[in-house]
Amino acid sequence: MTITLTYQHQFPYSDRMKMVMIVAMDEDCNIGSSGELPWRLKSDMIRFKSLTEGDGFNSVIMGRKTWDSLPADFTPLPDRTNIVMSRDTNWYADGAVTALYVGRAIEIALADGCDECWVIGGSQIYEMFLERVEEIHVTKVHVGGSGNVSFPVWNKINWSEEVIEHVPEDAHNEHATTYSVWTKN
Numbered sequence: 001m002t003i004t005l006t007y008q009h010q011f012p013y014s015d016r017m018k019m020v021m022i023v024a025m026d027e028d029c030n031i032g033s034s035g036e037l038p039w040r041l042k043s044d045m046i047r048f049k050s051l052t053e054g055d056g057f058n059s060v061i062m063g064r065k066t067w068d069s070l071p072a073d074f075t076p077l078p079d080r081t082n083i084v085m086s087r088d089t090n091w092y093a094d095g096a097v098t099a100l101y102v103g104r105a106i107e108i109a110l111a112d113g114c115d116e117c118w119v120i121g122g123s124q125i126y127e128m129f130l131e132r133v134e135e136i137h138v139t140k141v142h143v144g145g146s147g148n149v150s151f152p153v154w155n156k157i158n159w160s161e162e163v164i165e166h167v168p169e170d171a172h173n174e175h176a177t178t179y180s181v182w183t184k185n
């Protein structure tokens, strides 16, 4: 297997690893509320697991606060390389690889031979990686004002949306959701 590093890019880059983002946000772009998810959505959890696990050769990139918010039995997220961004050089956690900056996180995933690298949040991490991903998987939660942490302002010029599925509200899904994939043109 050959990894080609192409140096006209500002960050480490390889044609063979896909950089993607995945987020659940409400109508006001809220993603979290004081370090927690504002809703219980079973269909979104199942999709998140299936997409980010893929064929078992994927990595997830998250911020330290998102890592801290993972339930104990999902820390690290199983069957995925867990890359955690922290500016604290002394930060360490079992099951996580720490990265200090964007380029380092991408290098770790490349060196690991990952097929897909999924940026899973939170807000600060989405902002840092928005320019680096080719696809954004959005679960739009049909409710407003869910929290105090938001997806960053995102200029959708040069991005196109493909709506994949609408899931109605039911006993396992607190709100109706629409799942779509945004692709950079």
Ligand code: CP6
Residues within 6 Å of the ligand: 022, 023, 024, 037, 044, 045, 048, 066, 067, 069, 070, 119, 120, 121, 137, 138, 139
């Ligand atoms: N994207 C989607 C995400 C997450 C979820 N759904 C997510 C939220 C918090 C943590 C990890 C993942 N990035 N669509 C929730 C399953 Cl800690």
